[in-house]
Amino acid sequence: MADVYWLWYPGDFSIHQGMLQNFQREERSMDWPAYWYIDDCNRNVKFTRTYTLNRQTEFQVFARGKGYVDINGSKYPLNQRTTCQPGKNIVTIFIGNPTDLPAIYIQGDVICSNDGWQASNFVDRLPAGYDPLFTRPDQDPNMIKYQTILVQHQKKVTKNNGVLFDFGRAVNGSLHIQTRIAKSITLCYGESETEALDVKNCYYKQENVDRHSSIRKRAFRYVFVPDVSLNDVEVTAVHEYIPKKNNSKFETDNQLINQIWNVSVETLNLCSDVFFIDGIKRDRWIWAGDALQANLMNQYSFFDEEIDKRTLLALRGQDDIKQHINTIVDYSMLWAIGILNHYEMTADLKFLEVIYPKMQKMVDYLIKQTNDNGFIYGRRNDWIFVDWSKMDKQGTVAAEQLFLLQTYRAIITCGQALGKSVDQYQNKFTVLQQHLEHYFWDEDQGAFIDSYESGKHHITRHANILAIIFDLVNDRKKRLILKNVLLNDQITQITTPYFKFFEQDALCQMGEYRAVYQTILDYWGGMLRKGAVTFWEEYDPSQTGAQIYEMYGDPYGKSLCHAWGASPIYLIGRHFIGLVPTKPGYETFKVTPHLDNFDQLHCILPIKNGEVMVDKVDNQLTVTATRDGGVIEISDKMYPLNKDVPVSITVQ
Amino acid sequence: MADVYWLWYPGDFSIHQGMLQNFQREERSMDWPAYWYIDDCNRNVKFTRTYTLNRQTEFQVFARGKGYVDINGSKYPLNQRTTCQPGKNIVTIFIGNPTDLPAIYIQGDVICSNDGWQASNFVDRLPAGYDPLFTRPDQDPNMIKYQTILVQHQKKVTKNNGVLFDFGRAVNGSLHIQTRIAKSITLCYGESETEALDVKNCYYKQENVDRHSSIRKRAFRYVFVPDVSLNDVEVTAVHEYIPKKNNSKFETDNQLINQIWNVSVETLNLCSDVFFIDGIKRDRWIWAGDALQANLMNQYSFFDEEIDKRTLLALRGQDDIKQHINTIVDYSMLWAIGILNHYEMTADLKFLEVIYPKMQKMVDYLIKQTNDNGFIYGRRNDWIFVDWSKMDKQGTVAAEQLFLLQTYRAIITCGQALGKSVDQYQNKFTVLQQHLEHYFWDEDQGAFIDSYESGKHHITRHANILAIIFDLVNDRKKRLILKNVLLNDQITQITTPYFKFFEQDALCQMGEYRAVYQTILDYWGGMLRKGAVTFWEEYDPSQTGAQIYEMYGDPYGKSLCHAWGASPIYLIGRHFIGLVPTKPGYETFKVTPHLDNFDQLHCILPIKNGEVMVDKVDNQLTVTATRDGGVIEISDKMYPLNKDVPVSITVQ
Known part of the structure; x- marks a missing residue:
């Protein structure tokens, strides 16, 4: 400072x-x-x-x-x-x-x-707290000064007895209006053309607008003005944003994956101004589950530590805990796990000093709702979410125990970094891990069951995915999970992009790069084929027409610019480029590339205080890091990376 | 409602x-x-x-x-x-x-x-919460609408090369300014003339004032405008207040006591708009000690239940307790005791439902800082105040234990009224009372000592006063305290009006009406003789000149309109008229007059849903109540009071 x-x-x-x-x-x-x-x-x-x-x-x-x-x-x-x-x-x-x-x-x-x-x-x-956004005496930290950029429409056409403006991109901001008619106009917004043209049901609408009207900040790509002629009205969009350094680049010989990367970065960028929000149109709220995933994507794109910190602090609120974060028990745990991510990404002990007491109170709050086995259960008004998916939630639920184990690991690591005693959490971890395997692991089925109290032995993917991504079981069990759950079509598929993120992460950790790569091309490529300029909250390839915009019973309830839609950033950076800090703040780090799918590739990814550049030209892989401490791992061979010295390796 | x-x-x-x-x-x-x-x-x-x-x-x-x-x-x-x-x-x-x-x-x-x-x-x-102040849709409960009254100056004189305005009364409000000169003026305020004329050191001052200036709400009797001539400037005061019904009247053949009553009511009235504040010039803050006393005076004057409730809620804040009220351990206890007072005055179970959970959290918070003997002690950052007086505060302190006993009694009574289980508080009360007597009662000196841990056996008045007013010892001990402490000039005198309130209350409870009456005439009469229009935060008859305005090291630090200065209201109503509820909300009540000092008297005092009128003409005492349930007690004889039926008794 x-x-x-x-x-x-x-x-x-x-x-x-x-x-x-x-x-x-x-x-x-x-x-x-x-x-x-x-x-x-x-x-x-x-x-x-x-x-x-x-x-x-x-x-x-x-x-x-x-x-x-x-x-x-x-x-x-x-x-x-x-x-x-x-x-x-x-x-x-x-x-x-x-x-x-x-x-x-x-x-x-x-x-x-x-x-x-x-x-x-x-x-x-x-x-005292501070933020790099506020460094001048004439500023007011109660006023966020957004930068603005004028966005001209790319198309302006007459439709349905009105005028439709297409700005060609997702805008989060206001509008400038010029009218050549006396009467006031109505503004109908849409993330899709269908929505904007739906004067009755569009999500955002402002009536009685004239040139003196103050126009509220909204998210949209289209604006439809009903009951006017083409020359009656002119609309310019004013996009608002907080500039971030984009420390990443990803260019390959496959234009589709390049576009997926770029649209992912655009999506995450739009959902990350002061905080990681879920979506720019809907909800605009801060959710711990969404924020954790945004935090992981941020690590491979903007590497913006401030948004991480602000989001973690905002989610948690003041020290006294009134209820679970977003009322969801798992989100309280994902919040704590997010602190571990942030620490491993930044090694920021100063932030840890501020957040650790809040983390401790949260973990103690969680412990208060564990039973004699150490299993966490839901109380009245607690929401045991896990995911929008059918799950046997009778009694204590396996997925929640895996979140809790990783939460203990988070506070153990962070506490140790600050020199605090963490023995009690270590003990809780050990006991819970033993009981989890004893009660929830079903050796006959080779997988974790949702609930042992119900006697139904029902398996969903969620707990099994978490066991892999949090590295909470041995390799034998991981392989059983891969075979019996992840690659088993009999087990109900994940339907939300939220848990799909974790599933793809797990598949990569189990070496299923080919499958994941194909999923990226199909699922995210599928959205692009439907004209997406940002990635959506949910995508069901079987849906067509106006159906694709419906969610939560609302014809335009679906957010078409949703942070968790940007997960290819993480999957590519973390698993295909294979960049990962091996000591907090990238004091040491490893690059384990899995780039078989690319003949030509130029990629830059951020690390703490530097960046790593990976180039692939045919069989020649070249890696350069702007700081010491790195190592490249290819086919179990290690190549040390020294500051600014390119290392070239012939692959395959 | x-x-x-x-x-x-x-x-x-x-x-x-x-x-x-x-x-x-x-x-x-x-x-x-x-x-x-x-x-x-x-x-x-x-x-x-x-x-x-x-x-x-x-x-x-x-x-x-x-x-x-x-x-x-x-x-x-x-x-x-x-x-x-x-x-x-x-x-x-x-x-x-x-x-x-x-x-x-x-x-x-x-x-x-x-x-x-x-x-x-x-x-x-x-x-849901509500307040009788806000009953119309065009109101905003974020804006307190004060009633205003224009106050013309009673004197306007040239002094010290400027003009002094005397409004003849304490004003809490703004000013209207008219000037006939081009230059801006300076406003110097004073509760006293001395203060207003002290351009350099007066507590309130506003410079560069012209007729467009917004003038802040302040408390004053005098305004001095330096460097102007008599006809240059005209100032009118705008007093702001929230109207209260004054349900009381007190007129006797002694003009001095009448004036003391009236100035007391004026003082309390000024310090009670939305809340009971300590003083209108200084601090304007809400203090639990001051509020408890104002609550007791309110019972015998305005009987305004709303100010009571607002003040109790404001003092306590949100449910989670961060620190003691006003940072003072005794004030947390006085807050709880104030709830008992309010309940006994009003029988308001609806309010009790809202405040009881907050009371319970407070008592549990207090219990957490008791030791094995049940004695409450101060922790780091806790202020064990009791009073501005030399006291042996080594280890646990007697006065705090007496506050705690009364706090237990408060929660026991309030809890029982709501049908809650209060056994745990009953047990705490019993144990603490036994230990208090065992450790703090000094039979040789016939009084409570401040501290038993120090071995000094030092006696101050405070704990002994509290033992009497809270009725926490037997009659034998009360008489010993009266003789050995209250009437013993060797024991350091009480110097603050705050504890003088409790002391006079105790003396009355021990039958020392004559002495208390004389104190009222001397002490409060003394302030009137010095020109007081409201009663002061502190009065030392030996002080003269500008000295009398000094407090806390500030030449005008003393508040000259201070709620606790109004205690004659309580002493007269509670002890001389002798009106007291014997069941909550005056379902039954008693009048035990001690009016030997008055030949002629006409007094009206409020009770819940009614009033009691007491008249004395020579030896003829007449009491009328507007509701049933009362009884008059004179010389151990009881006379029932029925609604609207005057009862006349010949006394002496």
Whole structure:
């Protein structure tokens, strides 16, 4: 933290903005706040730091909120230049803000809001929070300044006695309207043309619009204006975004996979401004399940640590736990697992210091709902989700135990990184793992069953997938699972892209690259063939016509720009390029390419403080990393990677 | 609840407004937010009710916040007329509000926001909260509409090269300014003339004022405008207040005591708008100790149940406890004791239902910091206050144990009223009482000592006073305390009006009416002789000149309109008139007059749903009550009081 930032109580910026985000959903002109308990930031905060000065110095505090500056027990006003005398100066700034985030920015040669300030809500005291988005005194951390880009329509045609605009891409933003008619107009939006033209049922609509109307931020590709002629009205879209560095590139001789990669990156990019949201049209809410997957894709594309951190903080809220994250027990666990991912990706101990107490409270909250076997169960008002799939949920459920095991692993790893004692979690892990295998593993069927209490011995894919991706069973069992479950068509197929992500991950881990590659081409390629410019919340190749836009009983309920649709980023980066940190923050890392499907390939992937470039030209594979610590593994042979030294290997 | 109200999550109006109140302090142009953790209202709330309709009906939801109406699973917009069909209708209204209190008002013939709605924050579900202040759809429960009254100055004089305005009374409000000069002016405020004239050090000052300036709400009697001539400027005060019914009257043949009563009522009235605050100039914060005393005075003057309830809810905040109320351990206990007072005054079981879970969490929080003897001790960051007085605070402290005993009694009584099991609190009470007497009672000195762990056997008045007013020791010990402590000049005197309240209460309970009456005349009469128009935070008869305005090291730090200064209301009503409920809500009540000091007296005091009138003309005492259930006790004789039937008794 070399620079000067706006400061707040740690986590509060994300919690406050997260609340605003979860209030952003709109449906047919109605606001739809998320249906769970929502925290806000602290209202009353003090910031403290002690300076020992050699000479007199001046500073000025810019504040969002009301309060005062205290220097060694004397009060001074905010927003004025204040002088500190040589010697020891305890500077405390008290800020109350009844509506927004209490925040300060301190400008001064010596005394300024850089690293070293503590923030307190009068209960806990922690290093102050900050965000690279807010580094200037004229900013307001309560106002997200989006960058904007004008998007002209690519097509403008007369249709259904009105005018249809096609912007050719998914836009998340507002509109500029020019009309040459006296009457006001109606704006009908669509992620699809079908939706925009459906004046009655389209998800977003704004009526009585004239050039003075303020037009709400919405997500769309099409806008239809009914009851006007072609020259009556002109509409320009204003896309809003927070710029991210795209640290990745993926180009091969297969145009389809290239397009899948690019549309995936576009999809993830659109769903990741301040937070990872599920979709830009719907829900616009922050979900822990979706966020975990976005976090994994982010690692192979933008490598944006800030969105990770903001999302984890927003999901969790204030320290006291009122209910499970998004009311879903598994999502509380995926949140904790997300912290492990973030730590392994970044080795960010500073963030871990802030989040670990929250993680500990969450894990303790989970432990409180485990039984004598260590199995986690659902309580009244808890949602044991796992997936939209038929599952035998009588008594305790196998998939939840696998999430819990990985949660224990997450807190053990993170706790150890901070030098905390984690023996209790280690013990819980050991006991739970033994009981899981004893009660839920069905040796006759060679797979985990959903529930042992029901006596039905029913198998779904979910628990078995999790056992592989979290590496929670031995190789023998993994192979049994592959044969008896993953490659067994008798076991009900995964229908959601959410769990398909985990399934493809598991298949790759079991070496099924060919099958996964074909799935990517078929499933994601299938969406492209249907004209997708971003990937969808769900895709059923058998659906046709307006049917494909329906979901949750709503004719346009399906989100056509949904973060979890972008999973090819992760599958390609993690498994086909095979890049993975072997020590936190890529202190060491490995590249294990599986590129048989490509003759020509040029790929750049981010790592912490650097990047890895992989090129394949026919049989010649070349890997370059911009930092030390890497190794290439091909056919069980290891090739060390040194900073900026290309390593070329002939394959096959 | 016969009428239609704005609804919110129960407690949230008070918590949100309480936060705003605790941000209202101003000192020398700086804002001074209260220095403790401050809760805000819930941000995301849903309201639910089921109607079974015989015929179609319409309703309209007015909302503060964003959201929608759900009827049997279908969504409808807010702020529009919506129709419900005959049959069962589950109506749910979802409201998110990122900055203010989420609230709704429902207008309709059948479906309206009267009694019967439930509110949920998605964690807990309780009967919705409401307040008689907000009964119309055009109101906003985020805006307190104060009534205003113009106050003309009583004197306007040239002084110190400026003009001094004396409004003759304490004003809490703004100013209207008219100037006949081009330059802007400075406003210097004072509760005293000395303060207003002290341009440099006065507590409130606003510079660069012209007729366009917005003038902040402040408390003052005097305004001084420096550097202007008599005809340059005209200032009118605009006093703001929330009207209360004054249900009391107290007139005797002694003009001084009459004035003490009236100034007490004026003082309490000024400090009681939405909440009981400590003082109108300083701090303007809500303190549990001050509030408990205001609650007791309120019972004998305004009998305003709403201020009681709002204050109790605001002090406590949201359910999870972060720290002791106002950071003071004793204040957490006084808060619980205040609930007992309120219940005995009102018998309001509906409020008890809302507050009891919060009370239980508070008592459990207190129990967590008791030791094996059941004694409560202070933890890090806890403030064991008791009073501004030298006290031996080594180890556990006697006064805190007496507060805790009364706290147990409070939860036992309130719990029993709701039919809850209170055995655990009963056991704690019994054990603590035994240990208190065993460890803290010093039979040699015939009094409670501060600390037994220090071995110093030091006696202060506080614990001994509390033992009497909470009726926690037998009569023999009470008499010993009276002789050895209360009437013993060797024991350090109480110096704060806060504990003087409890002391005078104890003296009355021990029959020392003559002494207390004299104290009232001397101490409160002393302030009147010094020109007080309201009673002060502290009064030391030996102080003179500007010295009397100094407190906490600030030359004008003393509040000259401080709620606890109004304690004669309670002492007169509770002890001299002797009116007390003997069953909650005055279902039965007793009048035990001690009026030897008065030859002529006309007094009206409120009771729940009625009033009691006491007249004394020479030796003829006449008591009338507007409801049944009363009894007069004089010289151990009982005279029943029936509704509206005057009872006359010849005394002495």
